[in-house]
Amino acid sequence: MSQPPGVPPDVPPDIPLEGLYGDLIMDHYRRPHNRVPLDVADIEAEEFNPFCGDRTILQLKLDGQGKVSGVSARSEGCSIIQAATSMLSDVLQGKSLCEVTELGERFRDSMYDRAPGNVDDTEGLGDLLALQVVRRYPVRIKCALLPLTALEEGIKAYRAKAH
Ligand code: ZN
Numbered sequence: 001m002s003q004p005p006g007v008p009p010d011v012p013p014d015i016p017l018e019g020l021y022g023d024l025i026m027d028h029y030r031r032p033h034n035r036v037p038l039d040v041a042d043i044e045a046e047e048f049n050p051f052c053g054d055r056t057i058l059q060l061k062l063d064g065q066g067k068v069s070g071v072s073a074r075s076e077g078c079s080i081i082q083a084a085t086s087m088l089s090d091v092l093q094g095k096s097l098c099e100v101t102e103l104g105e106r107f108r109d110s111m112y113d114r115a116p117g118n119v120d121d122t123e124g125l126g127d128l129l130a131l132q133v134v135r136r137y138p139v140r141i142k143c144a145l146l147p148l149t150a151l152e153e154g155i156k157a158y159r160a161k162a163h
Contacts, residue, residue, distance in 0.1 A: 015137045017079070020022065021130035025083040026032065032086035038072045045154030047146050054081040056147045058154060060092065068092045068100065080134055080143035087127040088147045098156055104148050111141050 017050050041059035048055045054077030061070030069139055073089035075082045088107075106121055107128050113135060122129055131144045 006135070015080070015134070015140060017133065021133045023132070023133070024127055024130040025079065025141070028070055028083035028086040030080040032073070032075070034071045034073045034089040035073060036084070037074070038070050041070070041072070043154040043158045045150040047150040047153065048135050049146055052081075052143065054143055054146055056081060056085045056150050058085070058089070058147060060152045060154065061083065062097075065096075067094055067096050069094075073135060075147065078140075078143055080131070080140055081146055084128070084131055084144045085147040088151065089132065091124060091128060092128045092151075097158075101155060104151060107148060108145060111135060111144055128160075 003145045016022075025074070033134075038061055040061065043060040044058070046055065054075070056073070056075040059072040060068050060069075063069040071089045073085045073093050075085035093105060103124055107125055110125065110129065110132060111134070112120060113125045122146045134140050134144045
């Protein structure tokens, strides 16, 4: 994939992260999960946001039943992209691609406050729910959703190849 050379990282100041959700974001930022690259992956995707220098790389391995059996997630950039990539990587294991897609849609809804807010809408989102604090900073929502965009692009490319 293309690596735009010499893009100056014009990173806006990181948002103040307070409270329980803020702590959770900082935990993932400092100690991101599932960072070990996969040797062989069925789905691979990379997204880059030149505006703030965020980059995220996702890899998924599928088992014989089409369920996620391996996840690798790496990112660079601001605290939000790094936390979001780690959080997303945590909720994918064992899910079918349909379940992953559905979960992703609910995650995106939760970032735009479109969900009616009942328990079913947030079920399975895990630590991703903490990213709702980013809603107060609309320009940063893109940081939180970049790993999801990568995931969706990766699944789309995989399906195009498989059918
Ligand atoms: Zn960012």
